[in-house]
Amino acid sequence: MQPLAGQDLLHTQPRLMHWLTTATAVSAVVAAASFIQPPDATATTSRDTRAGHRSVTAVGTAPDPAKVAFPVDCGPHRLDIARQVSGDLDGDGTTETVAEVRCHSETGTPPSAVYVLAQSAGSRAVPRIVATLLAPGQQLSVRTLALRDRAVVADVEGYSSLDVPRCCPDVRKSVKWQWRGGKFVQSELPASVVTQSA
Template identity: 45%
Template sequence: MQHPAVPELAHTHTRPIHWVATATAVAGVVALSAVLQPDAATAAQAAGPETRTAHAAPAPDPEAADFPLECGPVKAVVVKKATGDLDGDGNPETVAVVHCDAPMGTPPDGVYVLTRGTGTERARVVATLVDPKTRQTVEEIAVHRGEVTATLLGYSTDDVPRCCPDVTDHATWTWKDGAFLRTTPAGARSV
């Protein structure tokens, strides 16, 4: 029998004490990592009219509102909506585009601003941006940085068929001094 050139090393054989030492070291690392946590994340979005706070109420539900719209035997339907903080109070409002659910034709739209009711009160209309009496329809509606923007379709004369609007109007409303002001002139239209 030939003897190895290097004598047998004592640490090449595992013994129970080695397993205990390894388990103790792993447990120490886990315990230390539980105690030493990284700081909380500090990235934050800049404050602005659309920024929601942690305590902000949800946006008002337009399906639960009564609109000042006379529809006769048919009901009023919400066809578009947009939400955002329009008055800078940290709570979102809802802008709803609503018309009568007419079986034929193109019913005119109304554009209403809703706010949350107090307590158990339903969402309520606080402003009318577009009255259905103007006989316009809303192609697009959006809320961005506290402004309401809309693309409105209308008619240049009473002779234009109500199926085919021929006037496009771009409108913007901003909350200022307790009211919504239309900041895009009503006459800025394209035919």
């Protein structure tokens, strides 16, 4: 039996409206789902971001020499941090600090000690001494300290003998320490090389 033309139109209209309503509802559900992520996905992303931030901070943070107990005996006098410079000395992507320390004195020129510091694991960890470039027993005083192309460069002065007054060093030279073969190698620079104080 053939439906009448009017009946066919009436029968089609509800189907079309039903289809439009269903399509609108499905679109709304899909749109809402795109804004919602599973809890574990959000936690993983946050952890990854924080870990990356910590890594960048650790790489760029120079060890603080004020937190280090240096192996220098100053008796009743305090130990002064005279100079410090920071940079990546061994090419591993982390920052080291080179610190010159010496016993406090109102007169004379006390001998210097120069140490390389690296940051220990953890943001609150105390930096550690990884190398001694100049020991106090060498009886040399640092006049300038700088970093050049991952090398530590310094002008130092000392005494040719015990007869020379401690106020007036008579030996002067420029030295360089550079990371080679897993250690710092010292070399003397020509007298014409002048370094800049840090």
